[in-house]
Amino acid sequence: MTQALSSPLTLCVLLLTAWGIIGLAGLVRPASVSFVGRTLFPLGAVCGAALAYVAMTGLAAPAEHVVLPIGLPDLPVHLRLDGLSAAFLFLLGAAATGISIFAAGYFRRGEGTPPGLMCLQYHLFLASMGFVLLADDAYGFMLAWETMALSSYFLVTTQHRIPDIRSAGFLYLLIAHVGAIAILLSFGVMQGGSWRFTFDAMRAAHLEPAWAAVAFLLALFGFGAKAGLVPMHVWLPEAHPAAPSPVSALMSGVMLKTALYGLLRVTFNLLGEPAWWWGLIPLALGLFTALYGVIFAAAQTDMKRLLAYSSIENIGIIFSGVGLAIVFAGVDMRTAASLALIAVLYHALNHAFMKSLLFLGTGAVLHATGERNLGRLGGLIHRMPWVAWLTLVGALAIAGLPPLNGFVSEWLLLQSFLFANEVPRAFVNMLLPLGAALLVLAAALAGYVMVKFFGVIFLGQPRETALRTAHDAGVVERIGLAWLALGCVLLGLLPTQIIPVLSRVIQPLGFSGLTLDDRSWWLLVPLAQKQTSYAPLAFLAVILAVVLLTIAAVRFFYHQRVRQGAPWDCGFGRLNSRMQDTAEGFGQPIRHLFNPFFAMLRELPSPFDTTPRYRVVIGDRIWRGLYLPIGALVRRVANAVAWLQQGRIATYLLYSFVTLVTLLALML
Amino acid sequence: MSPFDWVAQILGILAALLAAPLFLGWVNQCRAWLQNKSAPPLIQPYRGIRKLFYKDAVIAANASRLFRLAPYVVFGTMVTAAAIIPSIATRLPFTKAADAIALVGLFATARVFVSLAAMDVGTAFGTLGARREMMIGFLAEPALLMVIFVASLISATTALPAISELLATQSLALYPSLAFTAVAFTMCCWPRTHASRSTTRRRISN
Numbered sequence: 001m002t003q004a005l006s007s008p009l010t011l012c013v014l015l016l017t018a019w020g021i022i023g024l025a026g027l028v029r030p031a032s033v034s035f036v037g038r039t040l041f042p043l044g045a046v047c048g049a050a051l052a053y054v055a056m057t058g059l060a061a062p063a064e065h066v067v068l069p070i071g072l073p074d075l076p077v078h079l080r081l082d083g084l085s086a087a088f089l090f091l092l093g094a095a096a097t098g099i100s101i102f103a104a105g106y107f108r109r110g111e112g113t114p115p116g117l118m119c120l121q122y123h124l125f126l127a128s129m130g131f132v133l134l135a136d137d138a139y140g141f142m143l144a145w146e147t148m149a150l151s152s153y154f155l156v157t158t159q160h161r162i163p164d165i166r167s168a169g170f171l172y173l174l175i176a177h178v179g180a181i182a183i184l185l186s187f188g189v190m191q192g193g194s195w196r197f198t199f200d201a202m203r204a205a206h207l208e209p210a211w212a213a214v215a216f217l218l219a220l221f222g223f224g225a226k227a228g229l230v231p232m233h234v235w236l237p238e239a240h241p242a243a244p245s246p247v248s249a250l251m252s253g254v255m256l257k258t259a260l261y262g263l264l265r266v267t268f269n270l271l272g273e274p275a276w277w278w279g280l281i282p283l284a285l286g287l288f289t290a291l292y293g294v295i296f297a298a299a300q301t302d303m304k305r306l307l308a309y310s311s312i313e314n315i316g317i318i319f320s321g322v323g324l325a326i327v328f329a330g331v332d333m334r335t336a337a338s339l340a341l342i343a344v345l346y347h348a349l350n351h352a353f354m355k356s357l358l359f360l361g362t363g364a365v366l367h368a369t370g371e372r373n374l375g376r377l378g379g380l381i382h383r384m385p386w387v388a389w390l391t392l393v394g395a396l397a398i399a400g401l402p403p404l405n406g407f408v409s410e411w412l413l414l415q416s417f418l419f420a421n422e423v424p425r426a427f428v429n430m431l432l433p434l435g436a437a438l439l440v441l442a443a444a445l446a447g448y449v450m451v452k453f454f455g456v457i458f459l460g461q462p463r464e465t466a467l468r469t470a471h472d473a474g475v476v477e478r479i480g481l482a483w484l485a486l487g488c489v490l491l492g493l494l495p496t497q498i499i500p501v502l503s504r505v506i507q508p509l510g511f512s513g514l515t516l517d518d519r520s521w522w523l524l525v526p527l528a529q530k531q532t533s534y535a536p537l538a539f540l541a542v543i544l545a546v547v548l549l550t551i552a553a554v555r556f557f558y559h560q561r562v563r564q565g566a567p568w569d570c571g572f573g574r575l576n577s578r579m580q581d582t583a584e585g586f587g588q589p590i591r592h593l594f595n596p597f598f599a600m601l602r603e604l605p606s607p608f609d610t611t612p613r614y615r616v617v618i619g620d621r622i623w624r625g626l627y628l629p630i631g632a633l634v635r636r637v638a639n640a641v642a643w644l645q646q647g648r649i650a651t652y653l654l655y656s657f658v659t660l661v662t663l664l665a666l667m668l
Numbered sequence: 669m670s671p672f673d674w675v676a677q678i679l680g681i682l683a684a685l686l687a688a689p690l691f692l693g694w695v696n697q698c699r700a701w702l703q704n705k706s707a708p709p710l711i712q713p714y715r716g717i718r719k720l721f722y723k724d725a726v727i728a729a730n731a732s733r734l735f736r737l738a739p740y741v742v743f744g745t746m747v748t749a750a751a752i753i754p755s756i757a758t759r760l761p762f763t764k765a766a767d768a769i770a771l772v773g774l775f776a777t778a779r780v781f782v783s784l785a786a787m788d789v790g791t792a793f794g795t796l797g798a799r800r801e802m803m804i805g806f807l808a809e810p811a812l813l814m815v816i817f818v819a820s821l822i823s824a825t826t827a828l829p830a831i832s833e834l835l836a837t838q839s840l841a842l843y844p845s846l847a848f849t850a851v852a853f854t855m856c857c858w859p860r861t862h863a864s865r866s867t868t869r870r871r872i873s874n
Contacts, residue, residue, distance in 0.1 A: 379790060381732045392734075401780060402766070402773040411769050414813075414826075421821050433817060440772075440813045444806035447776055451783045451802050460790030461730060523764060531830045535765035542751060542762065546744040558721070567728040567791045581795030589803045 008058030009066055009081040009134075012089060015051045016130040019044060023123030030116025037107050040119050044126070045100035051130070052093030058086035059501055063508070071139065078198050080136035083505035084269070087345060088133045088261045094487060095253045095352040096126055102360045102480030103246040105473070106367065112159035118244075125151040125250065132258050138187035138197035141262075142180070149176040152255060155247040156239045168238035175235045179225030183262070186218035190270055202270045212271050216278050219266040224282075226259035227315045230289040231622045236312055237296070241304035241372070245363025248304060252311040253356035257348045260318055264344075267326065268509040276330025276425070283323025287435050290316030290442040295594045297449045299587040299618050301374050303362045306453055307355065310398065313442055314351045318344055320439065321413050324432075327423065328416070334512040336419035339526060341511060342502045343416055347409035349498075350491055354397040354406060357484035358453075361391035364473040364481070365457060369466065374452075374583035379462040383470040386478050388458040393485040395454040397492065399447040403536035403543075405491035410443055411534060415526060445590075452586040461577035493536045495524045584616065591618070599624055676757040684750035689713035728789040738785035745778040758829040767826040768816040772809060779805045811852060818849045 022044050029035045058064075063082035071077045081089075103122070107115055128151060131144035153176070157169035191197055192205030207215065221232070228236035240248045263282075267274050293312030300306040321344035328337035362372075364387045371377055381388040397404035417439070420432030462468055473481070491498065496516060503513035514526055523535045569575040591598060599619035605612035644655075693710040700707035727735065751762045752771050766774070783798035820826045822843060823834040835846075 379730070381734065381788075382730070396777075396780065399776070399780060400773065401777045402770050407770075407773050411773075414769055418817070418820055418824070418826065433821065436817060437810055437814050440810040441806070444776065444809040447780055447809075448802045448806045451780055451787070451798065455784055455787035455795070455798060459732070459734070459784060459787040460795065531825050531827045532767050533764045533827065534767060534770055538762070538765040539748070539770070542748050542765070543741075543744040546747045547740045550740050550743050561724040563724055563726050564729050565726045567730075567789045567794075569791065570793070575791065577790060579792045580790050581792065581799060585795070586799055589799065 007064055008054050008061055008086070009064040009079065011054045012051065012058070012081060012130065012134060013066070013068075013079065015047050015054065016127045016134075018047050019123045019127040019130070022047065023120040023127070026116035026119030026123070028116070030114045033107065033115050036115040036119045037104050040123075041100050041104035041107065044123055045097050045104065048093045048096035048100055048126075050093070052090050052097065055086045055089035055093055059083055059090070060504060061086075065136065071143075075137075075139050077140040077143075078136035078200075079131075079134045079140070080199070081134060083508055084261070084264060085133045087349075087502065087505045088257060089130060091257055091349050091352045092126070092129055092133065092254050095356050095484070096250070098353075098480045098483035098487070099246050099249045099253070099356055099360065100480075101483060102249075102363070102477050105476035105480070106244070106246055106360075106363055112161060113154075118155070118158065121151050121154045122247065122250075125155060125247075125255075129254060129258050133261055136199045138184075138191075138199070138202075142184060142187075145180060145183070145262075148255065148258065149173070149180065152243075152247070152251060156243045156251075158244055158247070159242075165242040168235075168242040172235040172239035175225050175232060179222040179232070182218045182222030182225070184222075186215045186222060186266065189215040189218065190266070199265075199270060203272070207271070209275060213275065213278065216267060216271060216274065217281070219263060220282060223259040223263040223266075224285070224319070226262075227256050227319070228289075228312045229282075229285055229315060229319055230292050230312070231626055233289065233293070233312050234620065234623050234627060237305050237308040240308035240311065240359075241302060245304075245359050245366060248307075249356040249359035249363075252308065252359060253352040256311060256315055257352060260315075260322070260344070260348055263319075263322060264341075264509075267322070268329075268341075268506075268511075273510075274326045274330055276327050279323040279326030279328075279330060280428070281323065282319045283327065283435060286316045286318070286320030286323055287438045287442075288316070289313070290320065291438055291445075292316070292597065294442050294445040294449060295590060295597050296618075296620070298445060298452065298590040299598065301583040301587070302372050303365070303374055303377070303453065303457060304359070304372055306374075306449065307358055307362065310358075310446065310449060311351075311355055313446060314347070314355065314398075317410070317413065317439065317442065318347050318351070320435065321347065321416070324413075324416055324435075327428070327432075328419065329511070331423055331425065333419060333422065335514070335527065336416055336422070338503065338506060338511045338513050339412060339419070340416040341506050341509075342499060342514065343409050343412035345502050345505065346412060346491075346495075346498070347406075350397070350405040350409050350488070353484050353487040353491065354394045357394035357481060357488065358391060358398065360477075360481055360484065361387055361394065362457075364477055365470075368470040368473070369464075371464070371467075374456045376464050377457045377462075377467065378460045378577065378580065379458070379467060380470060381458040383462075383467070384458075384472040387473050387481065390478070390481040390485045391458070392454060393488055395450040397488040399450040400443045401447070403492050403540045405488050408492055408495045408534075408536070410439070412526065413439065415532060448586075448590075452583065456583050456586065460580050463577050463580065493540065495534070495536065496521055499524070499526065587618075591616075597621065673757070673759050673761050677751065677760045677762055680754075680756045680760065681747060681750050684753075684755060685747065688746075689717060728791075730790065731788055735785050735788040738781040738788075741781045742778045745774045745781075749774045752828060754829045754832050758833050760829065763827070763829045768820065768828055768831070769813065769826055771828070772813045772816070775812075776805065776809060811855075815849045815853045818845050822846070 022040050026036050026040055058081050063080060066079045068077040068079060107118065125148060128144045128147035132141060132148055135141035135144055153169055153173045156172055157165055159165050187197060189211055190202040190205065192207050194201050194205055225232035240251055243251060290313050293309050293316055297306050297309035297313060300309060321340050325337045325340035325344065328340055365380060366372055368384060369377065397406045400406040400410045414436055417432065417436035421429050423429040423432065499514060500516055507513045516525065522537045523533050525533045591600065599621045601617040601619065603615040605614060690710065692713045697707040697710060749771055752766045754760055754763055779801060783801050786794040786798040819831050823831045825831060
């Protein structure tokens with residue numbers, strides 16, 4: 001089968017290969033920051049933009065196959081580009097563009113690893129994520145999946161001289177591989193006795209309902225571990241903050257979405273018709289994850305950890321949408337299922353932009369101040385106005401405020417929750433509206449978290465004197481941030497243009513999609529019979545018009561006597577910037593309200609202590625209750641097995657002899 | 669859309685704007701009575717606004733542009749909210765642009781900007797007020813949305829005019845859920861007004 005050179009699939013493969021070549025080119029002059037930063041990363045950004053464009057043309061095109069003659073004998077790599085792959089490739093390309101532009105400025109100084117090597121790992125990471133999205137057989141998928149895990153592991157451990165980062169990387173690698181085993185087993189179940197591991201064979205295989213459920217649960221476990229679904233989330237708040245900021249942005253913004261892609265591919269494409277009750281598991285886990293993530297985010301004092309927990313929250317929202325789509329699809333409510341799945345894809349796209357933007361914002365702050373601890377930041381809006389205002393866009397978007405993009409997807413998801421009382425299953429239709437309540441609680445808490453995040457870093461007075469000399473991000477970094485912020489704004493304002501595209505994406509998966517009214521390009525009416533509508537452009541126009549009118553009216557009517565003065569200090573006279581409320585203070589009501597979630601260790605000094613130190617350590621109950629016992633069990637088993645290791649050659653010869661005799665006895 | 673609808677829209681916004689301080693005065697009266705105090709007159713908030721128009725504005729020396737912008741954004745979102753809610757007519761042109769969920773989102777936007785402005789000056793009290801405002805917010809917001817959701821589940825839509833038309837025009841039907849909802853709505857409105865008031869006070873005192 002020959003492919004035209006200009007077909008989207010060929011172009012995608014070429015662009016991904018180009019990423020690989022750019023990465024290898026980094027090894028030519030590995031120590032040269034200017035070569036890597038000024039030449040290679042911008043080239044990578046160009047590739048990303050081209051990939052996003054090509055994927056956009058591939059969204060509407062019919063599915064394409066290609067078989068690459070590489071790999072093991074008799075196991076060529078199958079690639080396929082369909083709507084779902086194209087949608088996620090667009091996400092990868094568009095987000096990678098902004099991140100690579102930012103990285104071009106960010107990696108100027110070089111971190112622990114030489115810049116050339118970092119460039120190789122970074123671009124290998126990008127290319128492997130692309131091949132995960134294109135793979136059409138289990139072999140190619142796992143190859144790309146493992147490359148993705150390993151390249152990101154090396155990126156996480158860039159500063160490998162710090163022990164904490166090494167252990168974070170180890171935990172990440174461990175859970176990634178436990179998840180990968182589950183995915184591999186899931187593929188093993190799905191081949192259904194044909195022993196052919198192409199996705200085409202899996203689509204054709206007919207599984208018993210019980211085996212299909214096993215395959216689904218294994219896939220949910222495997223992909224959930226990669227996505228950071230509770231209780232497999234523990235690696236995420238360790239690994240994401242450990243990486244350099246552009247890498248954190250890629251991991252949170254894009255890599256978590258490849259796990260979502262895998263779950264969607266398995267559930268709706270490879271397994272065929274999902275049973276309705278499958279959906280309850282991701283729905284319940286997703287809602288719990290959303291709440292868990294946002295509560296822990298509110299209690300964090302490290303800005304990158306805060307964002308990592310916020311990623312867990314968003315993954316929870318996305319997975320609850322997937323669960324809802326499965327439930328609706330299982331009981332044959334086609335419109336509702338389409339709405340939920342479109343909300344999922346939309347939120348995945350939104351999250352890629354806003355979380356990348358926020359992580360890059362923290363990167364700029366980190367470079368300017370050298371501080372990640374929220375307790376030592378503050379007042380940066382004066383010194384870093386560009387970073388502050390662009391980050392504000394991301395913060396408002398992720399808090400789900402209209403008319404930015406986070407609101408649109410949460411709105412769509414809530415609309416699909418409104419179908420819940422039509423589900424023809426008793427109890428389920430009663431409990432589902434409670435899910436909507438949990439979702440709204442998580443979204444409202446996200447607003448709290450974002451006020452804390454933005455307010456403590458950028459507003460108020462600088463908590464350290466060193467912050468008064470902080471510098472704004474460079475021009476290149478600003479362009480990267482602005483690209484992502486623009487994405488947030490456009491995704492928020494143009495849902496009527498984006499939803500029909502997503503609707504076409506999910507139609508090959510057996511969904512009816514949504515038919516929007518073509519005449520109203522500005523008014524989003526997802527469901528004509530429900531009369532519900534949302535018009536972000538009109539919304540923004542009215543708010544802007546009122547704001548401008550009010551400003552004009554104030555100019556006209558008000559006497560304009562505005563004085564500047566010192567803020568009132570309650571007559572105390574010696575207020576200083578250390579007396580502002582802290583990140584810990586912001587966490588305090590959360591720690592009280594959601595006390596059962598936390599395993600807290602507090603050191604309260606006595607009133608007579610002359611050098612008092614207040615300390616609170618927030619632990620994860622799941623880590624103590626689940627992971628430590630498993631770790632202890634593994635250690636005990638390992639100790640028991642270690643008894644076999646006697647260290648004497650005679651013993652080992654005896655083992656071989658006994659094994660041989662046993663085998664012979666079995667054969668005969 | 670007839671011209672009459674546009675007139676009704678603008679009249680509705682103006683009515684909401686003019687009557688809003690009256691409502692605040694009434695809530696203050698109720699609160700005073702419940703605390704066994706003598707209540708201020710109903711029009712006290714209007715007097716306060718008039719006084720503020722004559723006074724000089726004082727802005728903290730280290731306030732950023734966000735602080736200057738926030739009051740306008742809050743006012744803009746509140747006017748937009750008044751435009752969405754069908755108060756004197758249901759066939760308003762602008763109600764299509766947003767539904768009940770967007771309304772809650774608008775309130776959240778206003779609250780976020782109030783809180784950010786409170787944190788901007790960087791005094792001990794401003795940030796405390798911001799934190800409290802957001803805490804009340806994340807507790808009241810889901811409750812408010814659930815209140816609207818009950819009506820939405822009955823009428824199968826979140827569009828406010830459709831909800832009010834359906835509930836107003838259908839033949840008499842008793843919904844116990846709506847009664848509970850009314851109680852819940854009152855309960856979640858109460859802390860909202862209280863918290864924003866105390867925060868605002870702190871901000872002004874800053």
